[in-house]
Amino acid sequence: MGRVAFHGVTKRFGDAVAVDDLTLEVEDQEFLVLLGPSGCGKTTALRMLAGLEEPTSGTIEIGSRVVNGVEPKLRDIAMVFQSYALYPHMSVRRNIEFPLKSRHVPAAERRAMVDEASRAVGLEELMERKPGQLSGGQRQRVALARAIVRRPQVFLMDEPLSNLDAKLRVQTRAELIELQRRLATTVVYVTHDQVEAMTMGDRIAIMNAGRLQQIAPPQEVYARPANLFVARFIGNPPMNTVAGRVVDTGIELPGGIVPCPPEMLEALRARGVEGAVIGVRPEHLLVEAEGIVPATVTVIESLGHERHVVCRLVDGQMIIVRQASDVTPPTEGAAVHLTTDPANLHLFDAQTEERLDLGLVGAGGPAAELAGS
Ligand SMILES: Nc1ncnc2c1ncn2[C@@H]1O[C@H](COP(=O)(O)OP(=O)(O)OP(=O)(O)O)[C@@H](O)[C@H]1O
Numbered sequence: 622m623g624r625v626a627f628h629g630v631t632k633r634f635g636d637a638v639a640v641d642d643l644t645l646e647v648e649d650q651e652f653l654v655l656l657g658p659s660g661c662g663k664t665t666a667l668r669m670l671a672g673l674e675e676p677t678s679g680t681i682e683i684g685s686r687v688v689n690g691v692e693p694k695l696r697d698i699a700m701v702f703q704s705y706a707l708y709p710h711m712s713v714r715r716n717i718e719f720p721l722k723s724r725h726v727p728a729a730e731r732r733a734m735v736d737e738a739s740r741a742v743g744l745e746e747l748m749e750r751k752p753g754q755l756s757g758g759q760r761q762r763v764a765l766a767r768a769i770v771r772r773p774q775v776f777l778m779d780e781p782l783s784n785l786d787a788k789l790r791v792q793t794r795a796e797l798i799e800l801q802r803r804l805a806t807t808v809v810y811v812t813h814d815q816v817e818a819m820t821m822g823d824r825i826a827i828m829n830a831g832r833l834q835q836i837a838p839p840q841e842v843y844a845r846p847a848n849l850f851v852a853r854f855i856g857n858p859p860m861n862t863v864a865g866r867v868v869d870t871g872i873e874l875p876g877g878i879v880p881c882p883p884e885m886l887e888a889l890r891a892r893g894v895e896g897a898v899i900g901v902r903p904e905h906l907l908v909e910a911e912g913i914v915p916a917t918v919t920v921i922e923s924l925g926h927e928r929h930v931v932c933r934l935v936d937g938q939m940i941i942v943r944q945a946s947d948v949t950p951p952t953e954g955a956a957v958h959l960t961t962d963p964a965n966l967h968l969f970d971a972q973t974e975e976r977l978d979l980g981l982v983g984a985g986g987p988a989a990e991l992a993g994s
C-alpha cells in the first residue's frame with residue numbers, strides 16, 4: 622500500500638526551520654501536490670520522505686511502517702527530479718536498466734521490465750540513443766522510465782517538468798496523469814506552479830515558510846481558501862483583497878461602507894474582529910455605472926478569449942476584473958462602480974489572516990448589499 626504520512630515533522634538547518642511541524646497523509650494511489658513559493662520547504666519535505674534528510678523531530682511513514690532512519694534504497698520509493706541526472710555515456714536502455722542491475726535482477730527479467738517501462742512512456746524508438754541525442758522532453762521520459770521500472774510503492778517528483786518548454790509541459794502534464802492512473806500508484810509531486818497543481822493534484826497541500834496552510838482538492842482550495850496566503854497564491858490573476866474596518870453599519874472600504882446585516886456585525890464583534898479583508902476573484906466582479914465601491918478604470922488588457930480590466934479604488938489600490946471578450950468593455954479612464962454576487966465574497970480576519978466563516982451563509986452579507994446596490 623502506497624500510503625504516506627508525516628506526523629509533526631520538523632526539519633531545522635542550524636537555526637533555520639525549513640519544515641515546521643508538518644502533519645499530512647497521502648492516501649494510497651493519490652496524486653498529492655506540494656505547492657508553495659520558493660524556499661517554503663517543499664524539496665526538504667520530499668527529501669525527508671526519500672530518506673535523503675533526517676527529520677529533526679516527528680515521524681514519517683511509508684505504507685504501514687515508520688521509515689525514520691531507514692536507508693533510501695530500502696524505502697520502496699522512486700524519485701524524479703528537475704535535473705534528470707542521466708548517465709551521459711549510457712544508452713537510454715542502460716540508463717533505465719541501471720536501478721535493476723544494481724539490485725541484481727536477472728537479465729531476462731530485467732529486459733522485460735525495461736521494455737514495459739519504456740513502452741509506458743513511449744520511448745521504444747529511442748532505446749539505443751545516448752541522453753545527449755535526446756530533447757529535454759525525451760530525457761525527462763527516460764528519467765520517468767527509470768523510476769517506473771522499479772515499480773515502487775510511491776513516486777516522488779520534484780518539479781520534473783520545469784526544464785520543458787511551455788507547450789511540452791502541458792502535454793507531459795497530461796501524460797503523467799494518465800501514467801499515474803495506469804500504474805495505480807501514489808505520487809507526491811512538488812511544484813511552485815499553481816496551474817500544474819490545480820490540473821494534476823487529487824489534492825493540493827499548500828505550504829508557506831515551512832508551514833502547511835491548507836490541504837484540499839483543487840476546487841476547494843480555489844473556492845474556499847483557508848487564509849489570505851492561499852487566497853492570494855491560487856488564481857491568476859490573483860484574488861482581489863481589500864482591507865476594511867468593521868464599523869457600526871458594515872465594513873468600511875476605501876470609498877464607501879459596505880452595509881452588513883446586524884447579525885453579521887454581531888458575529889464579527891463576538892469574535893473580536895475589528896478589521897476584515899474582503900476577497901473577490903476577478904471573474905466574480907462586474908463593472909457597473911452605479912454601486913457602493915467606486916473605482917477608476919486605468920488599463921484594459923485584452924487576452925483574446927478574455928480581458929482584464931485594471932481598476933484603482935479611491936486610495937489607489939489595484940483591483941482586477943476579468944471579463945469575457947464578448948462583454949462590452951468600459952473605456953479607459955471611466956469612473957465606475959464594482960459589484961458582485963453575494964455568494965462569491967470571501968471574508969478574512971485582518972489580524973489572523975484566517976478565513977472567517979460566520980455561519981451566516983444565505984443570511985445575506987456584505988456581498989448581498991454590494992450586489993443589491
Ligand atoms: N542543506 C541545507 N542547509 C541549509 N539550509 C537549507 C538546506 N536545504 C534547504 N535549506 C533551506 O530550507 C528552506 C527550504 O528549502 P527547500 O529547498 O525545501 O525549498 P523549496 O520549497 O523546495 O524551494 P524551491 O521552490 O526554490 O525549490 C530554504 O530556506 C532553504 O534555504
Ligand SMILES: [Mg+2]
Nearest residue numbers: 663664665779
Ligand atoms: Mg525545491
